[in-house]
Amino acid sequence: MIDCSKASSICNKNQYCEASFLDKLKLGLHIFLCKRCKLYSEQNELMTKIFKIHLHKNKDVKLCKEDKNALKNNLEKKINS
Template sequence: MFKFLKITCQEANEICNKSQYGEASFSEKMKLEFHIAFCKICALYTKQNKNLTGIFKRKSLDCKEHTHCMSNNDKELLKEKMKQEMSS
């Protein structure tokens, strides 16, 4: 019984990682829940992974506020190189 739910630790954690982005399917989530009901190690991994997701989320908010621009110096250098390229 329940054989269809049986997965390895590696498979469980693959599902766990996918579900951090909300992209694991219903049957995958069932398998994961079944696995961590019995496997303490993967239960710990799952808990810590959620914690990490929260940390990454904050990091992401920080990074996305930032737009990257090229320095004027780099632009001038690039203009010089373009001129050479166009005349060659």
């Protein structure tokens, strides 16, 4: 039987749908017998939900004009040196 550390690591992989069938089986059996990991697994599902709600892909972030001008000036100096 796998230990709690291994179980939680499979559980984390599973949040990205990348745990193998055999691993999921091992996890299922462990969770059936271990209250702590059952709780961890439930909380982990919830965390995945929270990440989906609160963390978003960066939309196109742009450099402001001043930053761009500074970059341009510095680069020009290098080109001409």
